[in-house]
Amino acid sequence: MKNMSKKQRNISSDSLWIAGFLFPGIAFLVIFILIPVFGTLFTSLVSDITFMKRQWAGLDNYIRLFNDSAFRQSLGFTILFILVSVPLETVAGMGLALLMHVKSPFRGVIRAIILIPWAIPAAVTGRIWEVIYNVNYGLANYLVSMAGFGPVNWLGTASGAFIAIVLADLWKTMPFVAIIILAGLSSIPETLYQQARIDGASFVRRFFSITLPLLRPVIVVALLFRTIDALRIFDLIYILTSGGPGGSTTSLSLLGYKYFIGGDYGYGSTLSVVIFLCAFLLSLVVIRLGRFSREVS
Amino acid sequence: MFLSSKRGLLLLLTVLMLIISCGGDSQDNTVVLAVGGAPSEIDFWEKTASECEEKTGIRLQLIRQPTDTDQRRQNLVTSLRARKSTPDIFLMDVAWIAQFAASEWLEPLEPYMKKHNLPVESFFEPVVRQADTYNDKLIALPVYVDGGLLYYRKDLLQKYGYSGPPATWDELVSCALKITEEERKKNRNFTGFVWQGAQYEGLVCNFLEFAGSNNGGLVLSESQPVFDTEQNRIAVKFMRDLIHTHKLSPSNTYTNMKEEEVRLVFQNGNALFERNWPYAWKLHQASDSPVKNKTGISLLPHFEGGKPAAALGGWHIGLSRFSKNKEKAFTCIGYILSSEVQTKFVTSLGWNSGRVDIYDNVEVQKTIPHAEILKSVFGHAVARPLVPHYSYMSSVLQRYLNAVMAGRMELDKAFTECESELGKIVSQYSNQ
Numbered sequence: 001m002k003n004m005s006k007k008q009r010n011i012s013s014d015s016l017w018i019a020g021f022l023f024p025g026i027a028f029l030v031i032f033i034l035i036p037v038f039g040t041l042f043t044s045l046v047s048d049i050t051f052m053k054r055q056w057a058g059l060d061n062y063i064r065l066f067n068d069s070a071f072r073q074s075l076g077f078t079i080l081f082i083l084v085s086v087p088l089e090t091v092a093g094m095g096l097a098l099l100m101h102v103k104s105p106f107r108g109v110i111r112a113i114i115l116i117p118w119a120i121p122a123a124v125t126g127r128i129w130e131v132i133y134n135v136n137y138g139l140a141n142y143l144v145s146m147a148g149f150g151p152v153n154w155l156g157t158a159s160g161a162f163i164a165i166v167l168a169d170l171w172k173t174m175p176f177v178a179i180i181i182l183a184g185l186s187s188i189p190e191t192l193y194q195q196a197r198i199d200g201a202s203f204v205r206r207f208f209s210i211t212l213p214l215l216r217p218v219i220v221v222a223l224l225f226r227t228i229d230a231l232r233i234f235d236l237i238y239i240l241t242s243g244g245p246g247g248s249t250t251s252l253s254l255l256g257y258k259y260f261i262g263g264d265y266g267y268g269s270t271l272s273v274v275i276f277l278c279a280f281l282l283s284l285v286v287i288r289l290g291r292f293s294r295e296v297s
Numbered sequence: 298m299f300l301s302s303k304r305g306l307l308l309l310l311t312v313l314m315l316i317i318s319c320g321g322d323s324q325d326n327t328v329v330l331a332v333g334g335a336p337s338e339i340d341f342w343e344k345t346a347s348e349c350e351e352k353t354g355i356r357l358q359l360i361r362q363p364t365d366t367d368q369r370r371q372n373l374v375t376s377l378r379a380r381k382s383t384p385d386i387f388l389m390d391v392a393w394i395a396q397f398a399a400s401e402w403l404e405p406l407e408p409y410m411k412k413h414n415l416p417v418e419s420f421f422e423p424v425v426r427q428a429d430t431y432n433d434k435l436i437a438l439p440v441y442v443d444g445g446l447l448y449y450r451k452d453l454l455q456k457y458g459y460s461g462p463p464a465t466w467d468e469l470v471s472c473a474l475k476i477t478e479e480e481r482k483k484n485r486n487f488t489g490f491v492w493q494g495a496q497y498e499g500l501v502c503n504f505l506e507f508a509g510s511n512n513g514g515l516v517l518s519e520s521q522p523v524f525d526t527e528q529n530r531i532a533v534k535f536m537r538d539l540i541h542t543h544k545l546s547p548s549n550t551y552t553n554m555k556e557e558e559v560r561l562v563f564q565n566g567n568a569l570f571e572r573n574w575p576y577a578w579k580l581h582q583a584s585d586s587p588v589k590n591k592t593g594i595s596l597l598p599h600f601e602g603g604k605p606a607a608a609l610g611g612w613h614i615g616l617s618r619f620s621k622n623k624e625k626a627f628t629c630i631g632y633i634l635s636s637e638v639q640t641k642f643v644t645s646l647g648w649n650s651g652r653v654d655i656y657d658n659v660e661v662q663k664t665i666p667h668a669e670i671l672k673s674v675f676g677h678a679v680a681r682p683l684v685p686h687y688s689y690m691s692s693v694l695q696r697y698l699n700a701v702m703a704g705r706m707e708l709d710k711a712f713t714e715c716e717s718e719l720g721k722i723v724s725q726y727s728n729q
Contacts, residue, residue, distance in 0.1 A: 020308050021308065049726065050399075050402075051399030051400045052399075052726070070696070134549070135547060135549040135552075136547070136549070136562075136567075153548040153552060155549075155553065156549065156551065156552045156703060157705070241496075244551070244552065246496070246696055246703055246705045247695075247699070248705075258688075260374075261367060261370050261374055262688040262692075263374065263400060263685070263688075
């Protein structure tokens, strides 16, 4: 009896301590995440333009969004960008991860080299690729000219600029996917492969029957991060094309940014809310896929 | 009891960390100035700030902003919207002054100017009238003025028997076609005419010049924009033809040609003509420049029946309405705008002062032998519409103009759609 009460007192004082330690973390989340998110949601319902009278707008900003051709163009570009870049990055990242996982004397060097693009800030990546794609002195045109073709204006057409951005983004983010998948690879017990080898399974068979199913949860995490990042893409495009030619590569974030600096906080917030909702829905879908995979395995 | 335990101390520290990060300081004798630009420009501002402290006794503290114009603007919009008391004074691009003024972020300057004996007549009248006056109030003053200029290769024009730079666009085309045909035999990268055509503000400035030199432009009639005119169509078609028909302007004109890209093509000896702002002169004349002493400066050409036009650019200084130190802040503005400092602007940075009297200075005339041309350029300046929603109009214009330059959109479609979108923006952002 005596012991019990002492234990109980300990628990209640412990939970006080726990609350105390959690408080700064929770306060951080509330101040820097919850309040801004709801603040943005609120601002999107207001006509909040620095040079005009602030007034309640209801859903006006959202209605305007539906009739805005620039928004439709941006949304189309962003969705296409996600659909093309994320699968490419995942497959390429998987390849790199397998390469990094191979036991060889060069393992350390290979890992370091593969990680370099990820360590470079996106703005710098943008500048590097801007030079590569330059019409007059770029590396891309140098290679093309060696093959005997005339100079190509890589960023000059909508499709060319799109491919250019996807390639630059692929180069930059493959290592990120690779690291996550590498972590998954290291956690697969070697004995499984040994057993499979005894059963005479080929490399391809081992990959599809052991590696891929066991990596599924990890791939889902990589997909989730990459999808949300691709949805928010800004810096690379800002530097590489500034949204051109003719607005064809203006991502949703870039469009929203233009409204913020022009002083229309209401409409800029509306675009932010749309990006937030897209990210939220996409996360739900990806997490749902993750659960599905767990039930199967 | 509470503090005696290690856990208690740890908890206190955690909470303190949260609190410490908030808070700031303000000093009575300090004026904060936000400036950005190239490293050489920042260095110059640092020097000016310490000289200001010597002369006036006021500490002028700099906030270093990025080089990029959009980022400098974002930086200021964030502080001003939060009604922060610093920066007290800041530089603004002409394109944002209306937005800042209409947001009531700028202190009217006339009362301070009277008190500090700084007459408005010291500055170029068209500049002050077109760019610094909003709703009849003077809310900014020019620190330096810009206007589009034509740079040309003196040596090449001479070599091929031309006595001077072209006066009309037709002359420019025929002259450039002849010379590039010959020069390309030696230099595959040689091109006729480089200008700013990427999707950004510079494209609108270039458009205003081509259109303005054909008696066109972007006019606000009864607050509705008039864009789809015959004059403008001819001008835009000409811009497109320079790239696609005459092939005098390189195909990356519409992808990455901004000021510096254009300047480098010309400076490396790969272009006959260049449209750029006055800043390029000093760099073209630098000791390691391949075009040193081979460069001439002139007004931009015009269409038959038109006059040369130069887009009015430049940076203007404003005083924040939220400043807690307005008197002293204006003393610093007065110092920056004094003849003494403005002369140094010209001689050490090659910037063009907004002060009229500077150009009679011998030292200035030595640095910029084309002082007379500049005076005339500022006389032909076409301002961008001084409306607070200008940046939205500009981004629509950028999108459509760039699509035409890229050959992605027919002229007809671009003009009809662009005008209707401009109309939408104006009705969205004008107070009823």
